[in-house]
Amino acid sequence: MEFLLQPLTLLTFxxxxxxxxxxxxxxxxxxxxxxxxxxxxxxxxGISLWVLMTKFDASNPSLQLVAKYDWITVAGWNIQYxxxxxxxxxxxxxxxxxxxxxxxxxxxxxxxxxVKDFMIFFLLLEVGMTGVFxxxxxFLFYIFWEFTLVxxxxxxxxxxxxxxIYAAVKFFLYTMAGSILMLLAILWLGIYGQTFSVPELIxxxxxxxxxxxxxxxxxxxxxxxxxxxxxxxxxxxxxxxEAPTAGSVILAGxxxxxxxxxxxxxxLPLFPDAAVKAAPWIALLATIGIIYGAAVSxxxxxxKKLVAYSSVSHLGFVMLGLFAMNPEGIAGAILQMIxxxxxxxxxxxxxxxxxxxTHTREIKVYGGLWKITPIFxxxxxxxxLSSMGLPGLNGFVGEFTILLGAFGSQAIGNPWYAAISAxxxxxxxxxxxxxxxxxxxxxxxxxxxEVKKHGHALRDLNARELITIVPLxxxxxxxxxxxxxxFALMAPAVENLVKMLPIP
Amino acid sequence: MTQLDFQTILPYTILTxxxxxxxxxxxxxxxDRKSLTxxxxxxxxxxxxxxxxxQVGIERVAFNNMVVLDGFSTxxxxxxxxxxxxxxxxxxxxxxxxxxxxxxxxxLLLFSVTGMMLMAQASDLIxxxxxxxxxSIPLYVLAAFALPKLESxxxxxxxxxxxxxxxxxxxxxxALIFGATxxxxxxxxxxxxxxxxxxxxxxxxTSGLLVVGAALLLIGFGFKVAAVPFHMWTxxxxxxxxxxxxxxxxxxAKIAGFAALLRVFATAFPYLAPSMTDVLWALxxxxxxxxxxxxxxxxxxxxxxxxxxxxxxxxxxxxxxxxGDPDPKVASTSIAAGLFYLISYAVTNFGxxxxxIALETKAGKGLTLTDYSGLAKKYPALAAAMTVFILSLIxxxxxxxxxxxxxxxxxxxxxxxxxxxxxxxxxxLISAFYYLRxxxxxxxxxxxxxxxxxxxxxxxxxxxxxxxxxxxxxxGFLFTWASEAVLRLF
Numbered sequence: 001m002e003f004l005l006q007p008l009t010l011l012t013f014x015x016x017x018x019x020x021x022x023x024x025x026x027x028x029x030x031x032x033x034x035x036x037x038x039x040x041x042x043x044x045x046g047i048s049l050w051v052l053m054t055k056f057d058a059s060n061p062s063l064q065l066v067a068k069y070d071w072i073t074v075a076g077w078n079i080q081y082x083x084x085x086x087x088x089x090x091x092x093x094x095x096x097x098x099x100x101x102x103x104x105x106x107x108x109x110x111x112x113x114x115v116k117d118f119m120i121f122f123l124l125l126e127v128g129m130t131g132v133f134x135x136x137x138x139f140l141f142y143i144f145w146e147f148t149l150v151x152x153x154x155x156x157x158x159x160x161x162x163x164x165i166y167a168a169v170k171f172f173l174y175t176m177a178g179s180i181l182m183l184l185a186i187l188w189l190g191i192y193g194q195t196f197s198v199p200e201l202i203x204x205x206x207x208x209x210x211x212x213x214x215x216x217x218x219x220x221x222x223x224x225x226x227x228x229x230x231x232x233x234x235x236x237x238x239x240x241x242e243a244p245t246a247g248s249v250i251l252a253g254x255x256x257x258x259x260x261x262x263x264x265x266x267x268l269p270l271f272p273d274a275a276v277k278a279a280p281w282i283a284l285l286a287t288i289g290i291i292y293g294a295a296v297s298x299x300x301x302x303x304k305k306l307v308a309y310s311s312v313s314h315l316g317f318v319m320l321g322l323f324a325m326n327p328e329g330i331a332g333a334i335l336q337m338i339x340x341x342x343x344x345x346x347x348x349x350x351x352x353x354x355x356x357x358t359h360t361r362e363i364k365v366y367g368g369l370w371k372i373t374p375i376f377x378x379x380x381x382x383x384x385l386s387s388m389g390l391p392g393l394n395g396f397v398g399e400f401t402i403l404l405g406a407f408g409s410q411a412i413g414n415p416w417y418a419a420i421s422a423x424x425x426x427x428x429x430x431x432x433x434x435x436x437x438x439x440x441x442x443x444x445x446x447x448x449x450e451v452k453k454h455g456h457a458l459r460d461l462n463a464r465e466l467i468t469i470v471p472l473x474x475x476x477x478x479x480x481x482x483x484x485x486x487f488a489l490m491a492p493a494v495e496n497l498v499k500m501l502p503i504p
Numbered sequence: 505m506t507q508l509d510f511q512t513i514l515p516y517t518i519l520t521x522x523x524x525x526x527x528x529x530x531x532x533x534x535x536d537r538k539s540l541t542x543x544x545x546x547x548x549x550x551x552x553x554x555x556x557x558x559q560v561g562i563e564r565v566a567f568n569n570m571v572v573l574d575g576f577s578t579x580x581x582x583x584x585x586x587x588x589x590x591x592x593x594x595x596x597x598x599x600x601x602x603x604x605x606x607x608x609x610x611x612l613l614l615f616s617v618t619g620m621m622l623m624a625q626a627s628d629l630i631x632x633x634x635x636x637x638x639x640s641i642p643l644y645v646l647a648a649f650a651l652p653k654l655e656s657x658x659x660x661x662x663x664x665x666x667x668x669x670x671x672x673x674x675x676x677x678x679a680l681i682f683g684a685t686x687x688x689x690x691x692x693x694x695x696x697x698x699x700x701x702x703x704x705x706x707x708x709x710t711s712g713l714l715v716v717g718a719a720l721l722l723i724g725f726g727f728k729v730a731a732v733p734f735h736m737w738t739x740x741x742x743x744x745x746x747x748x749x750x751x752x753x754x755x756x757a758k759i760a761g762f763a764a765l766l767r768v769f770a771t772a773f774p775y776l777a778p779s780m781t782d783v784l785w786a787l788x789x790x791x792x793x794x795x796x797x798x799x800x801x802x803x804x805x806x807x808x809x810x811x812x813x814x815x816x817x818x819x820x821x822x823x824x825x826x827x828g829d830p831d832p833k834v835a836s837t838s839i840a841a842g843l844f845y846l847i848s849y850a851v852t853n854f855g856x857x858x859x860x861i862a863l864e865t866k867a868g869k870g871l872t873l874t875d876y877s878g879l880a881k882k883y884p885a886l887a888a889a890m891t892v893f894i895l896s897l898i899x900x901x902x903x904x905x906x907x908x909x910x911x912x913x914x915x916x917x918x919x920x921x922x923x924x925x926x927x928x929x930x931x932x933l934i935s936a937f938y939y940l941r942x943x944x945x946x947x948x949x950x951x952x953x954x955x956x957x958x959x960x961x962x963x964x965x966x967x968x969x970x971x972x973x974x975x976x977x978x979x980g981f982l983f984t985w986a987s988e989a990v991l992r993l994f
Contacts, residue, residue: 072980075987076837114881139910143901150900157948165948169940176936180929184922187914 006067007055008083011047011093012130015040015123022123027116034108037119041101041126048097056090058489061496063136063199071140078195082137087493088264089133091334091486092257095341096129098471099253103246105468106349110245110356111159118159122246125151129254133261138186138196142179145222148255149175152247160242167235167242174235178225185218189270202269202500209273216274219267226259229282229319230289233312240308241361245352248304252311252348253341260318260337264330264497268322272501279323279411286323287417289316294427298434302361306435307347310387313424314340320421321402324412325501329405330494331487336398338486339479343387343395346472350380353465357458358447363438367445373460377440379469384436386476388428394479399425410503512566512573515555515581516621522548523614530607538605539596545610546592549617553585565627569689572627579843579989580624580763583850584756588617590854590964591752597958598748598861604650613752616642620760627771629678629688632764636674636728639760640667643753647745653868659744666737670727677720684713690772718773722783725768728761729817732791742810747864750806751857754813755850762820762846766839770827777828784825785924791818792931800938803872805860808938812897813853815935820845822912822928826919838915840987841908847982848896848908851975855968856893859886862955862965870954876942877951886955887946889969894943896972898936904976911983 003009018040025032055065063084072079085093104122111118128151131144149172157168186196188211193201207215225232236256240248268275293313300306318340321333353376354369355361370377386393389400406418439445451458461469479486510517526548530541556578563574591613599605619639626632644667648660678688685693693714727734742750769780795815802808823842829835863870863879880887896905909932916925945951975982 072983074980075840075983076833077983117880117884143906146906147901150895154947157944165944168948169937169944172940173933173936177933180933181926183910184913184917184925184929187910187917187925191914191918 003067003069006065006083007047007051008065008067008085008134011044011051011097012083012127012134014044014047015126018123019120022116022120025116027114030112030115033115033119034104037123038101038104040123041097041104044126044130045097045101048094051085052090052094056085056489058087059492060086061492062086066136071137078190078197079139080137080197081140082197083131083134083140084136084199085134087490088334088497089261090489091338092133092254092261093130095257095338096126096133096254099249099341099345100126102345102349102468102471103249105464106249106352107244107246108464110352114158118155121151121154122250125155125250129250129258132258136198138189138198138201140196141198142183142186145258146176146179148258152251152255155247156239156243159244159247162242163238164242167238170235171239174225174232178222178232181218182222185215188215198266198270207271212271212274216267216271216278219262219271220278223259223262223267224285226262227256227315227319228259228312229285230292230312230316231285233289233293236312237305237308240311240348241302241304245348245355248308248348248352249345252308253345256311256315257337257341260315260322260333263319263322264334268325269497269500275323276325276411276502276504279325279409280413280417282323283320283406283409283412283414283417286316286319287421289313289319290421290424291427294424294431298427298431301363303363303366303435303439304348304351304355304361306363306431307344307351310428310431311340311344313428314344314387316424317399317402317421320406320412320417321398324402324405324409325498325503326405326409326411327491327494327498328401329409330497331490332398332401332403332405334490334494335479335483335486336395336402339386339394339398342472342475342479343383346383346469346476347387349469349472350376350383353461358451360447363435365445365447365450366439367442368440368448369445369458370440372444372448372458375460375466379461379473380440381436382473382476384432386480388432389425392480394476394483397479397483411501508564509566509571512564513571513625515552515559515585516618516625518555519548519552519614519621520618522552523611523618526607526611526614530611533607538607539600541607541610542592542596545614546589548614549585549588549592553582553589556581556585569691570628570631571622571625573625575989576763576767577624579985580759581621583759583847584617584620584624587752587756587759587850587854588613590968591748591756593960593964594751594854594858594861595746595748596960597956598746598864598961601866601956601958602650602746603866604746606649609646609649612642612646616646616752616756620756620763623760624763624767626764626767627690629681629690629693629768632768633671633674633678635760636671636724636764639757640671640728643667643749643757646749647741647753649749650746653744655744655868656746657744659741662737663741663745666727670724670734673720673727674724677717677724680713680717680720684711684717690768693772694774714773715776715779718769718776718780719783721768722765722780722787725761725765726787729758729765729820730814731787731817731821732794732814735791735795735814735817738814739807739810742813743804743806747806747857747861750810751854751861754809754857755853758813758817758820759846759850762842766824766827766842769824770835770839774828781825781828784821784827785921788818788821788825789924789927791815791821792927793818796931796934796938800934802938803874805871805873805876805942808873809853809856809860812935812939815931816849816853816897818931819909819912819928820849822916822921822924825921825924826915829919834915834919836990837987838919839990840983841911841915843986843989844911844979844982845908847986848904848972848975851968851971852893852896852903852905855889855965855972856897858961858965858968859890859893862886862957862961863953865954865956873941873945874951875953876945877949877953879946879951879953879955881950882953883955886965889965890946891943892969892972894939896976898939899932900936902973902976904972904979907976907979 799811
C-alpha cells in the first residue's frame, strides 16, 4: 500500500483504475464510457496539481518525491523502480495530464465507433506518457517509452483516416527503429555503470569521450526520430494527418515532447562532452528543420498537414534552444515545448471541430468562415497568432528566449544559426496567415453550400467545444503575458543542468 | 546399477513407465472417450513435474557418468514438462475437431517428452544420441498424424528423411570424437585439452578429427533447433503437421536441442570456443536475418510462425556465442540469458499457436493472415491475447519477450559482440513489420472470423497471455533460477 500511495506512483498509474472500471461497463453505454474516462483523467490532472501545489519545491534543483524500490536485483542485474520529479519534467507532466482530459472531451461526438477500446487505449497512453517523464531508471524509462507506441499505434490504426494503416505501421516502425539503438546504448550503460539509475550514472561521470559519442548517437537516434528532427520527420505528417483529432493533439502535444525531453534528461547530462561537441551540428539540423518545415507548411493543400509540418519547424526551435546550452536557451526550449503542446494542440482541436462538420481538410474549399462562425474564427485567429509567435501570446515568449539563448550560445559558437532561424518566425507568419486568410476571410467557400445541401448549415462552436478549447486559450494568454511562474518552476533545475556541461 | 542411480532419473523413469502403461490402458478406452487418455497423459506429466521440482538443488551423476542431474537438467526438464502439458491442453479439443483423435497421440507425445528429458540429463554422447532418437521418432509420427491429409503426410515424410539425415551427422560426429579422444563421456572429452593443446595421451594428429566431429554435432543440433542453413524442413513441416503438434514441436524440440547443444559444447569442448565463437556468431546472425526476412513474404500464419521460430532460434543462439569467454561470469550470464529466453519463447509460442488452433477449421481453412481480419470486434479477448503474444515475439513491453531480449542483448554486449547485438535489434525491427500485420488485420480491418471455443484451449491461451505479461513485471525469480541452473556448467 505504501508503494501505491507514493504521489508519483499514484499519478502515473491512476488511469489504470479507469481502465479497470471501463472493463465492467457495457460497450453500448457510450456516454458512461466517456464520462468514466473523463472523470479519471480529470482526477489524474487533479493529482498532478496537488503534487505541484503541495509537494513540489520549485527552489530545489534536484529530484523530488522520489519513489525508489528494488525491482530486479538478482543475477547481476540492478534495476530499480525509480520515479522522480524535478524542474525539467514538472511542466511536461502537467501538460500531459492537462491535455488528456481535453482530448477526451474532443472525442465526445467524433468517436462513435468502438468507444470502449478507444478510451482504454487512451488511458493506457496516459500511463505511458506520464511514466516517461517520471522514470529515473533507464530500464523503466525504456519500458514506458516503448509502451507509449502501442496505444498510439492502435489509436491511429483503428480510428484514423483513409490511410490509417499505412500511417500507423510507419509510425510504429520508424519510432521503433530509433529506440532499439537506444536500447543497446542503455544496456551498455547498465553494464558499464553497474546500474540503470540515471542520477547515479550522471554522478559517476566517467564515460570516456570516444564512447560517449556512440552512446550519444544511439540516444539521439531514438529522440531525433520522435521529435522529429529533419531529416527523420517523414513519419510525422502521415501520422498526424491520419490520426483522429484526439490522437493528433496528444501526438503533437505530448509524444513529440518525449523526444525533446529525452535530450534534456539523458543526452545532455549523461554525455556532456559529446553533447557540447555535437551542439553546432544539432543546431544546423534544427535550423534546417525550422526553415524546411515552414517552407513545406506553406505548400500544403491540407490544413492538418500544414499544422503537422509547422510542428517540424516549431520543434526545430526547441532543439536549437536545448543545444544553445545556456540557461536562456534551455529554459526557453522547455517553455516552448509547453507552448507548442498548447498552441498546436489547440490548432488540431479546431481543425478537428470543423472537420467533424465538413469532412474535408482541403484549404481551398473553405473561405469566409469568420462571418458564418464568428466565435470559431476569433478563437482560430488567437491560436494562429500564438502559433506564429505574436508578442503578448505564449509562442513569442518561448521563441524569443530561445533565440536570445542561441545568439549568445558558446556551444553553438555561431550567431548565424539564430539569425537564420529568426527567419522561421517570419515564415510562420506567412503560412499561418495564408491559411487563415484562405479559410476564414474572403469570399464564401464552396464547402458552405456543400454542407447546406446535406440539410444542416455550418454551426459555430457549441458549449462542449468551448469548454474544450477555452482552457488552452487561458494558458495562451497567461504564458504570453506573465511567464514568470513557469520559468520559476524550472529555473533552478536548468541552472543545475547547465553547470554540468563542459562548455568551452 | 544402484538405487541412487534410479533416483537420479526418477522423473524420467516415471514418465517412461507411465507412457508404456498408457499404451496398454488406451486399448481399453472406448474410441469415443479418448479424452480420458489425454487426461491420463496430462496427469502423468503433472506427476513427473512434481518429482522434477522435488529434485531442485540435487546434483549427482549416475550410471557410470552417463547421466547427470544438476540445476541445468532440472531447469530444462521442468520447462519441457510444462511444454508437454501445454501440448496436451492444446491438442485436447483440436484432435477431436480435426477427427484425428486417437490415444496414440498422447502416448507419442509422452515418449517424445521422455526423449527430451533424457537429452537434458545426458552426459555421454551415446545417451545424447539415444535421447535424440527417442525424442525425434515420435515427432515424425506425430507430424504425419493427420494421415489421409497429404500435407501432413508430406510433413511427416520430410521431417523423417531430413531428420534421419541429420542424425547421421550426429552419429558420424560422435564416431570422430571417439576416434580422437577414445571416449564418448563428456567429462573425458573435456580432459583432452591441457592448456589449449591436445593432451599428450592423445596422438597429435587427432585434434583435427575432434574439430570435425564437433562441427558435425553442431550441424545435427542445428537441424533440430532449425538454425539457418539447416532450416529448410521447418516451414513445410510446421505447416503440414497438425497445428497442435507444431506448437509442441516448435517449443519442445527447440528446448531439447538447445539443451544438448549447450551441455555438449560447454562441458566437452570449452577449449574449442575460440574457433567455435565465429561459427556460432555466423550461425546466429544468419538465422536471425534469414528467418525474419523470409517471414515477411508469408501469407499463411503457420508458415509465418515457422519462419519466426527459425528467427528465434537465431536469438537463442546469440546466447551461445560468448560461451567460451575467458571471463566465466560473462559466459554464464550469457547462457542464463539463453535459458530465460527459452522460457519466454516457450510461453509466448504456445500462446500464439493456441490462437492459431482456435481459428483453424476442420477443412484446414482459417490459416491465412486475412482470416484474422475483424477478430478484435468479435472476440476481443482472443485478439488481445494474440496482441500480447505478438508484442512478446517482437520484444515489446510489457511482455516476457521484451525482458528476454533485454537479457540476451545485454549478454551479447557484455561479451563485446556489438555487431551481433546490432543485427539482433535490426532484425527485431524487421520482425515487427510482419508480426504487426496480424495485429493490423485483427484490429484495423473488417472481417468475419470463425473461432472454436474449447475450454482447455481458452484456458491455456489465457494463462500464457497473463503469464507473458505478469512474468515480465516480476522476472526476478526466473532470472535467479536460470542463472543458478548454469552455475555448475562452468
